Amino acid sequence: MDGDLEKATALLQDIQAKCQDSTNHVNDLCKRAVAWEFNTSKGISFLEVKYQMLLSYLVNLTYLMLRKAGGQSIHGDETVLRLVEIRTVLEKMRPIDQKLKYQVDKVVRLAATGGAASDDPMRFKANPDSLESKLASDSEEGSDSEDDDDQSSKLYKPPKLAAVHYDGDETVLEKKQKQVESQRKRALSSAILQDLKEQYHDGPTEIREAKDMHRLKATKMMMEKERYEEDNFMRLPMSKKERQNQKQLAGMSSLNSVTYFGSFNPLDLEEGGGEGFSNKRRKMDKSKGKSKKGGKKKGFKKKRRH
Amino acid sequence: MSEGTATIRTRKFMTNRLLCRKQMVVDVLHPGKATLQKTEIREKLARMYKTTPDLIFCFGFRTQFGGGKSTGFALVYDTLDYAKKFEPKFRLARQGLYEKPVRPGRKQRKEKKNRVKKVRGTKKASVGNPKKAAA
Numbered sequence: 001m002d003g004d005l006e007k008a009t010a011l012l013q014d015i016q017a018k019c020q021d022s023t024n025h026v027n028d029l030c031k032r033a034v035a036w037e038f039n040t041s042k043g044i045s046f047l048e049v050k051y052q053m054l055l056s057y058l059v060n061l062t063y064l065m066l067r068k069a070g071g072q073s074i075h076g077d078e079t080v081l082r083l084v085e086i087r088t089v090l091e092k093m094r095p096i097d098q099k100l101k102y103q104v105d106k107v108v109r110l111a112a113t114g115g116a117a118s119d120d121p122m123r124f125k126a127n128p129d130s131l132e133s134k135l136a137s138d139s140e141e142g143s144d145s146e147d148d149d150d151q152s153s154k155l156y157k158p159p160k161l162a163a164v165h166y167d168g169d170e171t172v173l174e175k176k177q178k179q180v181e182s183q184r185k186r187a188l189s190s191a192i193l194q195d196l197k198e199q200y201h202d203g204p205t206e207i208r209e210a211k212d213m214h215r216l217k218a219t220k221m222m223m224e225k226e227r228y229e230e231d232n233f234m235r236l237p238m239s240k241k242e243r244q245n246q247k248q249l250a251g252m253s254s255l256n257s258v259t260y261f262g263s264f265n266p267l268d269l270e271e272g273g274g275e276g277f278s279n280k281r282r283k284m285d286k287s288k289g290k291s292k293k294g295g296k297k298k299g300f301k302k303k304r305r306h
Numbered sequence: 307m308s309e310g311t312a313t314i315r316t317r318k319f320m321t322n323r324l325l326c327r328k329q330m331v332v333d334v335l336h337p338g339k340a341t342l343q344k345t346e347i348r349e350k351l352a353r354m355y356k357t358t359p360d361l362i363f364c365f366g367f368r369t370q371f372g373g374g375k376s377t378g379f380a381l382v383y384d385t386l387d388y389a390k391k392f393e394p395k396f397r398l399a400r401q402g403l404y405e406k407p408v409r410p411g412r413k414q415r416k417e418k419k420n421r422v423k424k425v426r427g428t429k430k431a432s433v434g435n436p437k438k439a440a441a
């Protein structure tokens with residue numbers, strides 16, 4: 001009990017001393033403020049609002065503390081409402097403050113250093129003058145000379161260099177990997193896998209019409225034939241001429257690479273794609289034996305060897 | 307994918323009540339492999355439609371250019387009796403449900419006809435092949 005009493009008296013004396021100090025300090029500031037030392041008219045008005053709000057908040061808070069210290073209740077006091085209002089405003093100001101942070105920092109730095117440094121990255125902004133076309137000035141100067149010059153300067157000259165992908169930095173390994181990747185991508189997007197994807201896809205099926213300009217008629221006839229065959233559950237016989245036409249369509253004009261639907265080796269995870277298939281012809285599976293679209297006589301299989 | 311089993315999809319499915327069968331267009335996806343045998347396709351379809359494979363008749367399989375996909379037709383009958391009644395003989399023969407009656411060659415038939423022409427009445431039946439026996 002005695003110890004507590006001693007502590008209490010010490011604290012009270014402490015409070016008294018500190019109060020004295022703070023009143024002195026505040027009086028000093030007031031004198032200086034009255035003497036217009038702190039002129040904020042040229043400052044950022046947003047910040048002025050902020051500290052005025054803070055000030056009024058403090059004032060209201062001290063009033064409440066005073067009343068409480070005097071033993072009076074603060075229930076239903078207007079001061080509380082005022083405090084709440086000021087608090088809300090301050091909360092709303094916080095995100096704006098964050099957004100302004102960069103600007104404020106810049107201004108402060110400017111004020112502190114007294115001027116921008118020479119290697120300040122802020123100085124490297126775009127120079128709109130240099131974006132102006134020089135041709136206009138040229139043609140104006142050359143108007144005295146012959147007409148040919150004038151016309152030639154207006155003539156569009158394409159650049160002599162075309163941009164090409166630079167692959168000198170790629171190692172052989174990287175090239176191989178890229179090749180494997182592209183093969184995998186091609187295998188994944190092959191027609192067969194697209195069919196499978198469509199089968200398990202929940203959404204509606206898309207039917208895209210790809211019109212090959214060179215074979216419009218042939219394609220149309222083929223589509224008609226397919227439709228007829230499927231509707232009537234039969235296979236139409238092909239005459240020799242038709243067979244030869246189809247051979248021609250599918251053979252010469254569509255090169256090997258186009259009709260090579262590929263093995264699915266790139267998708268094999270264990271093998272890792274194997275060696276790169278640089279020469280597709282070489283890798284064409286002989287045992288597969290390419291069969292023609294339709295037009296196949298029973299028991300007669302023509303195997304293409306490449 | 308190259309070691310997986312082939313996938314079968316059916317399109318344009320129709321139940322033909324008049325002929326007591328179901329008919330459909332069959333798409334077989336078999337990347338990296340040769341075209342499936344008809345027997346295998348029949349077995350797969352039997353599993354799909356919960357029947358025995360001998361009620362299924364498939365035909366007309368054509369592989370698309372480049373391989374990997376083939377399209378054909380399939381008929382699934384209700385009973386074997388109806389199958390035997392409605393299915394053309396050559397398709398039944400493919401599955402072994404019909405044996406073509408072996409008959410003498412064309413030339414023999416024509417010669418017999420000419421011999422029969424010469425005789426009148428009930429003697430036609432007993433023409434046989436006397437000339438052959440004689441020769």
